[in-house]
Amino acid sequence: MNIRQISxxxxxxxxxxxxxSKLLGENGINLKALYLxxxxxxxxxxxxxxxxxxxxxxxxxxxxxxxxxxxIVVSIPDVAGGLAALLEIININSINIEYMYAFAxxxxxATLVFRFNNTEAAAEALNSAGIELLQENDLL
Amino acid sequence: MYWDPAYxxxxxxDMAKLQLSRLQKLAELVYNNVEFYRRKFDELKVKxxxxxxxxxxxxxxxxxxxxxxxNYPYKMFxxxxxxxxxxxxxxxxTGKPTVVGYTRVDVDIWAETxxxxxTAAGLTHRDIxxxxxxxxxxxGGLGAHYGIEKIGASVVPVSGGNSKRQIMFxxxxxxxxxxxxxxxxxxxxxxxxxxxxxxxxxxxxxxxFGAEPWSVQMxxxxxxxxGMTATDIYGLSEIIGPGVSFECPQAQRGLHVNExxxxxxxxxxxxxxxLPAGEKGELVFTTITKEAIPLIRFRTRDISSIDSSPCSCGxxxxxxxxxxxxxxxxxxxxxxxxxxSQIEEVLLANSGLLPYYQIVVxxxxxxxxxxxxxxxAEDLFVTDEIRKLQQREELLEKSIKSxxxxxxxxxxxxxxxxxxxxxxxxxxxxxxxxxx
Numbered sequence: 001m002n003i004r005q006i007s008x009x010x011x012x013x014x015x016x017x018x019x020x021s022k023l024l025g026e027n028g029i030n031l032k033a034l035y036l037x038x039x040x041x042x043x044x045x046x047x048x049x050x051x052x053x054x055x056x057x058x059x060x061x062x063x064x065x066x067x068x069x070x071x072i073v074v075s076i077p078d079v080a081g082g083l084a085a086l087l088e089i090i091n092i093n094s095i096n097i098e099y100m101y102a103f104a105x106x107x108x109x110a111t112l113v114f115r116f117n118n119t120e121a122a123a124e125a126l127n128s129a130g131i132e133l134l135q136e137n138d139l140l
Numbered sequence: 141m142y143w144d145p146a147y148x149x150x151x152x153x154d155m156a157k158l159q160l161s162r163l164q165k166l167a168e169l170v171y172n173n174v175e176f177y178r179r180k181f182d183e184l185k186v187k188x189x190x191x192x193x194x195x196x197x198x199x200x201x202x203x204x205x206x207x208x209x210x211n212y213p214y215k216m217f218x219x220x221x222x223x224x225x226x227x228x229x230x231x232x233x234t235g236k237p238t239v240v241g242y243t244r245v246d247v248d249i250w251a252e253t254x255x256x257x258x259t260a261a262g263l264t265h266r267d268i269x270x271x272x273x274x275x276x277x278x279x280g281g282l283g284a285h286y287g288i289e290k291i292g293a294s295v296v297p298v299s300g301g302n303s304k305r306q307i308m309f310x311x312x313x314x315x316x317x318x319x320x321x322x323x324x325x326x327x328x329x330x331x332x333x334x335x336x337x338x339x340x341x342x343x344x345x346x347x348x349f350g351a352e353p354w355s356v357q358m359x360x361x362x363x364x365x366x367g368m369t370a371t372d373i374y375g376l377s378e379i380i381g382p383g384v385s386f387e388c389p390q391a392q393r394g395l396h397v398n399e400x401x402x403x404x405x406x407x408x409x410x411x412x413x414x415l416p417a418g419e420k421g422e423l424v425f426t427t428i429t430k431e432a433i434p435l436i437r438f439r440t441r442d443i444s445s446i447d448s449s450p451c452s453c454g455x456x457x458x459x460x461x462x463x464x465x466x467x468x469x470x471x472x473x474x475x476x477x478x479x480x481s482q483i484e485e486v487l488l489a490n491s492g493l494l495p496y497y498q499i500v501v502x503x504x505x506x507x508x509x510x511x512x513x514x515x516x517a518e519d520l521f522v523t524d525e526i527r528k529l530q531q532r533e534e535l536l537e538k539s540i541k542s543x544x545x546x547x548x549x550x551x552x553x554x555x556x557x558x559x560x561x562x563x564x565x566x567x568x569x570x571x572x573x574x575x576x
Contacts (some may be wrong), residue, residue, distance in 0.1 A: 005524075007521070007524030009516060009521055009529075009552075009554060010554065011553050011554050011557065037526050039526060039530060040528075041533075041551045041552065042302065042529070042551075042552055042553075044526055044529075045522050063554075063555060063556055064554075065516055065517075065518055065520070065521050065554055065555055066518070066521070067521040067524045069524055098525055099525070099526075115524075115525075
């Protein structure tokens, strides 16, 4: 139900994102979503990929500090107020967002990626509000 | 388990008698053979015959590393070069190297003190010991080598470096013991991981580590990563090399000084006054049995203290506490004295960090700045939240502030970005020196 996300710890150094993308490309791993969070010292690259297990092991054997976690991905109508309507459900259920990223993919819908403080509760709340959670297959 | 119970458990009064008679002989020897000492004795108006008790050692002059450099290469030697069978020298990074010599008797004494050290660590003639101390002018390699042969164990004289081969030998030769610098033991942990070897599954059960200060936390990292008992061994080439003092693993609290050969004192480094047992100061040794280059009251620049309490291991040899740091390594940050090992202690007391770090000191305007780089471990990354990583940095900064007393910027860096030591680690990069 939840979608697996790969996170990579990188120092703010020249060419690190390139190395990650090159490595994944060479191994036939397709990027579905990417988010780069940075501070003055380091960054965290978060990825949703076609083959998370393979991506994890490829990155790990190449000396990257990699983490695996789960996120919730939902599709909402790409209209004004679409995000607000969804966040209202989250608010009512007292769930916090650790971080999120979003992309409006040209069609009629927008895709949102969430990391909540309580993934299970969030999934349940969204489900019972009739919002469909995307599956890994939906992204391939 | 003792190597030489007669000396290692000698009653204190007998030890004092032995030390006094050896000290008297030594004073005669250097007064008659080394011009440097004759001049110093005369300046202080003291004669070898004035040494009537051990306390009279305080009347004798100190010897410093600079004295050795000034008398480069052989002027501090007491014996004729005909009797010298080996010459070692320290790296001459800050000028001329310091040169030391050994007669056949000195080499035997050295092997004896190292045999005591290996035996105390629980190693015997049944063991196979990989000696990863550097061989050559550095005393670590050959010092350990002779000690290992003395106890009858098999020595693998691999020397330092080439970590891949080290891991292969450890595995293929079935080594049960290892000796090297503690920072190299930490580097090997990493190298083993790369080779897919779990060191804990190898038969290595004991290690002797020395030649640089290391914290109690570093010991824990090494013991857990290797699945062995890690003991500390102390020495310096001017006194003999490794084997000046050694730890008994039962207590892991302090190192027994081979004081039938090396008479220890602790002094206030500023006033040169002798400090009572328990007080922290600069270690000073007098080599009471050495022939080639015996030294009187050599100032080691190592900070430690003497512990005269009895030891549960049964040895009566006095103990010195684990060396806290070297006055040479001491950083003065905005007026605060800091030893790298203090920062190491704070870092390694935290989970999620690897035992690889570097301290970068610089100057911004008139102010000293300190940046501590430390590698992150995967388990710190189970949460990928930036906030938590930043909180970790802040927590470490607070902890350094409260434990060490300085403001430092902590920066988490990727694994394998800090240089791996193959001998003595370079923990500090002091960029201020450029401006002096």
